[in-house]
Amino acid sequence: MKALVALLPAAVIAAACGAPATSSDEIAPVSGDPVRGERAYQKCYSCHGLEPGRNDIGGPTLHRIVGRRVAAEAGFDYSPALRKFAERSPSWTPELLDQLIADPEALVPGTSMTFTGITDEQERRDLIAFLQRGEPAP
Amino acid sequence: MRFFRNIVMAAAFLLAAPACAADPQKQQAGTQVFELPEGARVHDVAPAPNGSIWYTAQRQGALGILDPKTGKARQVPLGQGSAPHGVIQGPDGAAWITDSGLNAIVRFDPRGEKLTAWKLPEDVGYANLNTGAFDGNGIYWFTGQNGIYGRLDPATGDMRVFKDPDGRGPYGIAATPSGEIYYVSLAGSHLARIDRTSGKATIIEPPTPKQGARRVWADSKGNLWVSEFNSGNLSRYTPATNGWKSWRLPGAKPQAYAVYVDQSDMVWVSDFGANATLKFDPASEKWTTYPGSGEGANVRQILGRPGEVYLPESGTNRIMVIRTSGAA
Numbered sequence: 001m002k003a004l005v006a007l008l009p010a011a012v013i014a015a016a017c018g019a020p021a022t023s024s025d026e027i028a029p030v031s032g033d034p035v036r037g038e039r040a041y042q043k044c045y046s047c048h049g050l051e052p053g054r055n056d057i058g059g060p061t062l063h064r065i066v067g068r069r070v071a072a073e074a075g076f077d078y079s080p081a082l083r084k085f086a087e088r089s090p091s092w093t094p095e096l097l098d099q100l101i102a103d104p105e106a107l108v109p110g111t112s113m114t115f116t117g118i119t120d121e122q123e124r125r126d127l128i129a130f131l132q133r134g135e136p137a138p
Numbered sequence: 139m140r141f142f143r144n145i146v147m148a149a150a151f152l153l154a155a156p157a158c159a160a161d162p163q164k165q166q167a168g169t170q171v172f173e174l175p176e177g178a179r180v181h182d183v184a185p186a187p188n189g190s191i192w193y194t195a196q197r198q199g200a201l202g203i204l205d206p207k208t209g210k211a212r213q214v215p216l217g218q219g220s221a222p223h224g225v226i227q228g229p230d231g232a233a234w235i236t237d238s239g240l241n242a243i244v245r246f247d248p249r250g251e252k253l254t255a256w257k258l259p260e261d262v263g264y265a266n267l268n269t270g271a272f273d274g275n276g277i278y279w280f281t282g283q284n285g286i287y288g289r290l291d292p293a294t295g296d297m298r299v300f301k302d303p304d305g306r307g308p309y310g311i312a313a314t315p316s317g318e319i320y321y322v323s324l325a326g327s328h329l330a331r332i333d334r335t336s337g338k339a340t341i342i343e344p345p346t347p348k349q350g351a352r353r354v355w356a357d358s359k360g361n362l363w364v365s366e367f368n369s370g371n372l373s374r375y376t377p378a379t380n381g382w383k384s385w386r387l388p389g390a391k392p393q394a395y396a397v398y399v400d401q402s403d404m405v406w407v408s409d410f411g412a413n414a415t416l417k418f419d420p421a422s423e424k425w426t427t428y429p430g431s432g433e434g435a436n437v438r439q440i441l442g443r444p445g446e447v448y449l450p451e452s453g454t455n456r457i458m459v460i461r462t463s464g465a466a
Binding site: 042043045046047056057058077079080081105110112114116 | 179181196197221223239263264266283284285306307324325327348350367368391393410433434436438452453
């Protein structure tokens with residue numbers, strides 16, 4: 001976690017100053033490998049699409065998730081736990097996404113996500129790099 | 139199809155913890171609630187031998203064994219990286235587990251407490267294994283939410299994997315009394331019947347588009363009951379007529395998650411929107427509500443045995459048992 005945070009100073013500083021990023025364009029690129037990250041995305045694939053507005057498969061779309069506002073995807077019914085989380089963490093910074101992917105239940109107790117997390121830090125970094133790249137689903 | 143059958147190990151007990159009954163004030167008549175070891179995050183449950191209950195401790199990579207008589211639970215670790223989703227009892231009396239973390243089917247034999255794992259073929263990739271069911275010939279069928287379903291012959295270890303016609307989404311799976319296999323797709327919003335000889339799946343479209351069919355169960359007549367997460371409907375498919383009938387769950391914003399039909403053909407369905415599990419009587423079309431034992435109980439699967447229905451509460455990390463002989 002510390003290593004990833006160190007790679008993301010812009011995002012962390014922005015969040016700390018109360019100025020959360022509002023789009024992936026404003027966040028420094030994550031130093032992961034998006035090609036490997038696409039493989040890691042297979043662990044998200046069953047519940048999360050990459051297409052804009054694809055919110056009918058269990059989880060909300062991950063389209064432009066990096067920097068997106070938390071629990072704000074129109075057309076998806078978020079859990080009370082995530083809506084409450086959004087009150088204190090308004091945007092998905094890379095750091096927050098890293099924490100979520102590492103252990104969803106630890107970051108958002110009561111989340112409706114069933115995924116138990118990715119323990120490998122490099123794999124998480126690769127996944128976030130892939131998501132930040134924002135390419136459409138293959 | 140190559141298979142792996144070499145992960146056989148004596149099961150050690152990771153955790154042995156007393157499971158206490160929760161606050162009796164919260165309990166409804168005919169129900170009992172058991173706390174599970176902290177952090178287990180129960181996902182699915184199944185009847186186990188000698189009156190005990192198996193559960194998947196998804197977050198701790200273990201199979202749990204709860205003794206309702208004593209309230210004690212212990213957990214058997216399934217291996218590094220394990221994240222078990224589904225568990226059922228097979229005709230052999232063993233626990234059969236769909237382990238998404240191991241990308242394998244795992245068998246736990248309570249006699250000798252041995253584990254055997256069959257990994258999915260490498261070329262399948264990560265399948266996000268979900269749920270399993272045995273057909274009338276003793277073949278184990280399973281779903282993988284990344285877009286596959288498959289079969290495993292326990293006698294030979296032969297495993298075959300097939301692609302769902304619609305891609306991602308295969309979730310709940312069930313056998314009918316005659317031994318046929320059906321599964322549903324959450325992302326594909328369909329029911330499917332598997333030809334057990336060829337392995338081919340034939341899609342059966344429910345009447346409501348994008349309804350989010352999440353789980354399925356059969357009643358004693360071979361009708362299929364489907365819980366629709368997106369539409370909030372409970373639907374019944376009658377194979378003999380190809381007919382459908384749907385009932386919207388009561389409440390403002392129902393999200394039907396799990397479904398199970400008990401030996402009396404009462405239909406049990408969990409509703410995330412209402413934080414409750416409902417019993418539906420198809421004859422009278424009446425609902426009976428069983429609130430979750432705490433906020434966000436999130437019952438993701440339901441199973442039972444004659445006289446008992448088990449509700450694994452992933453959100454509270456408890457198992458609620460409903461004794462149906464005394465239930466409303």
